Amino acid sequence: MEALFWISLALLVYVYVGYPALVRILAAVRPRPVRADASHQPTVTVLIAAYNEAASIERTVRNKLEQDYPAEKLNVIVVSDESDDGTDEIVRGIDDPRVEVVRQQPRQGKTSGLNLIAPRATGEVIVFSDANSFYAPDTIGELVKPLADPEVGYVTGRMLYRAPDGSASGEGCSTYMRYENQLRAWETALGSIVGVDGGVDAMRREIWEPMRPDQLPDFVEPLTVREKGYRVVYQPTARLYEDALADTDDEFRMRVRVSLRAWWAIRDKSTLLGPVRFGVFAWQLWSHKVLRYLAPFFQLGALVANLVLSASGGLWGYLFAAQIAFYTTALVAHGQRDQELPGLVTAVYYLNVVNLASGLAFVQFLQGKKKVTWTPRT
Numbered sequence: 001m002e003a004l005f006w007i008s009l010a011l012l013v014y015v016y017v018g019y020p021a022l023v024r025i026l027a028a029v030r031p032r033p034v035r036a037d038a039s040h041q042p043t044v045t046v047l048i049a050a051y052n053e054a055a056s057i058e059r060t061v062r063n064k065l066e067q068d069y070p071a072e073k074l075n076v077i078v079v080s081d082e083s084d085d086g087t088d089e090i091v092r093g094i095d096d097p098r099v100e101v102v103r104q105q106p107r108q109g110k111t112s113g114l115n116l117i118a119p120r121a122t123g124e125v126i127v128f129s130d131a132n133s134f135y136a137p138d139t140i141g142e143l144v145k146p147l148a149d150p151e152v153g154y155v156t157g158r159m160l161y162r163a164p165d166g167s168a169s170g171e172g173c174s175t176y177m178r179y180e181n182q183l184r185a186w187e188t189a190l191g192s193i194v195g196v197d198g199g200v201d202a203m204r205r206e207i208w209e210p211m212r213p214d215q216l217p218d219f220v221e222p223l224t225v226r227e228k229g230y231r232v233v234y235q236p237t238a239r240l241y242e243d244a245l246a247d248t249d250d251e252f253r254m255r256v257r258v259s260l261r262a263w264w265a266i267r268d269k270s271t272l273l274g275p276v277r278f279g280v281f282a283w284q285l286w287s288h289k290v291l292r293y294l295a296p297f298f299q300l301g302a303l304v305a306n307l308v309l310s311a312s313g314g315l316w317g318y319l320f321a322a323q324i325a326f327y328t329t330a331l332v333a334h335g336q337r338d339q340e341l342p343g344l345v346t347a348v349y350y351l352n353v354v355n356l357a358s359g360l361a362f363v364q365f366l367q368g369k370k371k372v373t374w375t376p377r378t
Helices: 001-027 056-067 086-092 110-120 138-150 168-190 217-227 248-268 275-293 295-312 315-335 343-365
Strands: 044-050 074-081 099-104 125-130 152-162 202-205 231-243
Touching: 001 295, 044 056, 044 110, 044 138, 056 074, 056 086, 056 099, 056 125, 056 217, 074 086, 074 110, 086 099, 099 110, 099 125, 110 217, 125 138, 125 231, 138 152, 138 202, 152 168, 152 295, 168 231, 168 275, 168 343, 202 217, 217 231, 217 248, 217 275, 248 275, 248 343, 275 295, 275 315, 295 315
Parallel strands: 044 074, 044 125, 074 099, 152 231
Antiparallel strands: 125 202, 152 202
């Protein structure tokens, strides 16, 4: 039991502290700068997949059309996944020749929708936006700068979650993304990042390829780009603003869906886990994704082992009390999740929500379950 406890604890510390520290050190020792160029302005096609997004789709499309980018080099294609709330009509009502809407029928999910419209893209660069993603005025210009570097094939921007209601889930999500963004900055300095957000991404059109309907574009596409030998990098100046989910149940369901599809993506791209061929990136994928998604089981191992060992008292008793305090904090925060709570409390709460979702997703993955369609974030 002692071995189980210390191994579980060591893996948890490695995932959240050790791996980021090692990435930062390696990036400082052997940096790989991105040769971005502010004058690089290729033609761009923005792709947006939407399902019942009448509340936000017009604002989202106009946000892209009004970017500080040459108008003649920018167009937008929206795929409506059999929306029945007027989404299609709203997009058709935008009086701009640079906008096109394509209806996917029957409903088949985001990936099928992107497969349908990506071949229609005329831009040298494809930008992927969510239907409720609002860019800073210079985001597209900032996104394409790193693509001036011939080694870069895919760029992701900086997701900034806003939690106007101050809820525990919303504030925790904001803290979590700040942590992720910093890690991506260090991974970029090392070579390539492992994960992207999906709502503020750009890639070279010539290396895009269709995916199976059950695959997660935000994870499979950048891994495919890396498989082809290109770098996948983070551009923090390309900013996206999105409201965090205030309802923990909505956040939990979203995290389960994303984690489940990520597991299938890891299985599909398992060749990238081979250190002989992919070296440092394979280590990154193991550390940042595989072990991160397994973190709830490390938590469980540490808790169960400590419970058994606590009978002997001493250090084990104190360690067990610390764990109980950790989980009690999360439970108390859950009961008060609609209220403003201290930052450390919301971080503890959100970490447990994310890890519980990851654990459930892994169980569903082992059961062979898949999720293809989606519903708008609320």
